[in-house]
Amino acid sequence: MAKKILYLVSEDWFFVMHRLPMARAAKMAGYDVHVAARVGDCAGKINDEGFTLHPMQWRRGSMNPLRLLSAISRTRRLYRRIQPDLVHHVALFPILVGSIAALSLPIRVLNAFTGLGFTFTSSTAKARVLHLLLASPLGFLLKHSNRAVLVENPDDAAVIAKLGVPQERITVIAGSGVDVDAFTPLPEPADPICTVAFAGRLLNQKGVRSLVRAHEILAERGLSVRLLLAGAPDPLNPTSIPEPLLEQWRKIPNLVMLGHVGDVRSVWKQAHIAVLPSRGGEGIPMSLMEAAACGRPLIATDVPGCREIARPGVNGLLVPPADPVALANAIETLMKDPDMRVRFGRAGRQLVVDEFSSKRIAQEIVALYARMLDGGTQPRPGNA
Numbered sequence: 001m002a003k004k005i006l007y008l009v010s011e012d013w014f015f016v017m018h019r020l021p022m023a024r025a026a027k028m029a030g031y032d033v034h035v036a037a038r039v040g041d042c043a044g045k046i047n048d049e050g051f052t053l054h055p056m057q058w059r060r061g062s063m064n065p066l067r068l069l070s071a072i073s074r075t076r077r078l079y080r081r082i083q084p085d086l087v088h089h090v091a092l093f094p095i096l097v098g099s100i101a102a103l104s105l106p107i108r109v110l111n112a113f114t115g116l117g118f119t120f121t122s123s124t125a126k127a128r129v130l131h132l133l134l135a136s137p138l139g140f141l142l143k144h145s146n147r148a149v150l151v152e153n154p155d156d157a158a159v160i161a162k163l164g165v166p167q168e169r170i171t172v173i174a175g176s177g178v179d180v181d182a183f184t185p186l187p188e189p190a191d192p193i194c195t196v197a198f199a200g201r202l203l204n205q206k207g208v209r210s211l212v213r214a215h216e217i218l219a220e221r222g223l224s225v226r227l228l229l230a231g232a233p234d235p236l237n238p239t240s241i242p243e244p245l246l247e248q249w250r251k252i253p254n255l256v257m258l259g260h261v262g263d264v265r266s267v268w269k270q271a272h273i274a275v276l277p278s279r280g281g282e283g284i285p286m287s288l289m290e291a292a293a294c295g296r297p298l299i300a301t302d303v304p305g306c307r308e309i310a311r312p313g314v315n316g317l318l319v320p321p322a323d324p325v326a327l328a329n330a331i332e333t334l335m336k337d338p339d340m341r342v343r344f345g346r347a348g349r350q351l352v353v354d355e356f357s358s359k360r361i362a363q364e365i366v367a368l369y370a371r372m373l374d375g376g377t378q379p380r381p382g383n384a
Contacts, residue, residue: 004085005086014037015090022176034082036075038056039053039056076101083107086107099147109147110150111141111149112149113150142169153172153282157170174356174361175285180293186296196273196275197268197271198276199261201232201233202240206276206279215254226256231261274298275299280301289309292352299330
């Protein structure tokens with residue numbers, strides 16, 4: 001009988017965007033794949049893959065004790081009914097809920113962080129309180145027997161180790177990868193106006209305010225630059241950009257609010273430069289990997305995750321977080337140097353092919369599953 005793997009994910013769209021190649025590889029390796037998530041518009045895509053979908057009724061980001069207890073109880077009942085051999089929890093909320101639900105059950109647990117997010121990286125009072133409340137119980141859950149932790153970059157591995165998780169239970173695998181056959185090099189747009197693009201949720205944690213301010217600084221310098229913001233706010237995230245501010249941004253010249261874009265390749269086709277001015281909490285940003293695969297030079301902040309894919313002098317420029325002037329200077333540098341853009345674009349494409357292809361990442365994940373189910377959680381040499 002095929003061994004069962006269950007992915008516990010907050011939202012079905014997140015699974016489709018970030019875990020589909022892994023699940024496909026697991027299915028090809030002979031596993032019976034199940035997915036548990038809050039179901040939105042992606043149920044058909046998940047079912048079409050031959051996975052078994054289990055709708056979850058929960059609210060991502062809610063730390064209401066009653067809602068948490070309800071989510072834990074429903075998840076534990078699901079685990080008892082399905083009896084998976086291994087559960088792959090993705091991101092903080094499923095990690096907390098699923099790890100508690102799995103206590104005393106005979107299943108192996110892989111807790112996968114997609115970045116340490118708001119709770120571990122924001123300096124706000126709410127984030128500090130959440131960190132204080134969560135650090136100790138999270139450390140207990142992560143280092144429990146039959147469990148391993150997956151992170152996307154070495155900085156996050158160091159943070160998890162400080163929670164008391166043994167090094168041999170921590171594996172570093174670089175994100176979820178990019179389909180390099182779908183995301184292929186694109187020629188620069190012929191438009192003489194330099195276009196800078198951001199793709200992602202419109203969150204303060206993603207540095208969107210700094211990017212808009214940098215755009216205004218460039219305009220004040222008399223430079224003509226178009227800025228594309230592809231993405232939507234996320235009301236369930238505490239750093240989501242409020243609608244009144246978005247309405248103000250819509251009035252800024254040469255700033256185009258694209259909203260949600262179904263095929264992000266259409267964004268990179270229009271752009272000369274890809275930007276992610278994150279304030280921290282990233283794993284390996286998908287938007288930067290996809291942009292690099294399309295041959296776009298990168299500008300990012302010097303924070304964990306971003307600096308793994310945007311490498312200074314190779315395929316991009318790094319700037320300090322929350323520094324609109326430095327961000328504007330970096331945009332101006334690339335805007336005025338088309339040869340650098342081409343050189344960075346070619347190097348970035350090769351970097352993704354060599355290190356971040358979804359095929360390579362999926363193979364590493366399936367190998368980790370096999371090691372865990374064979375009774376070990378040792379990472380590959382050099383991973384942690």
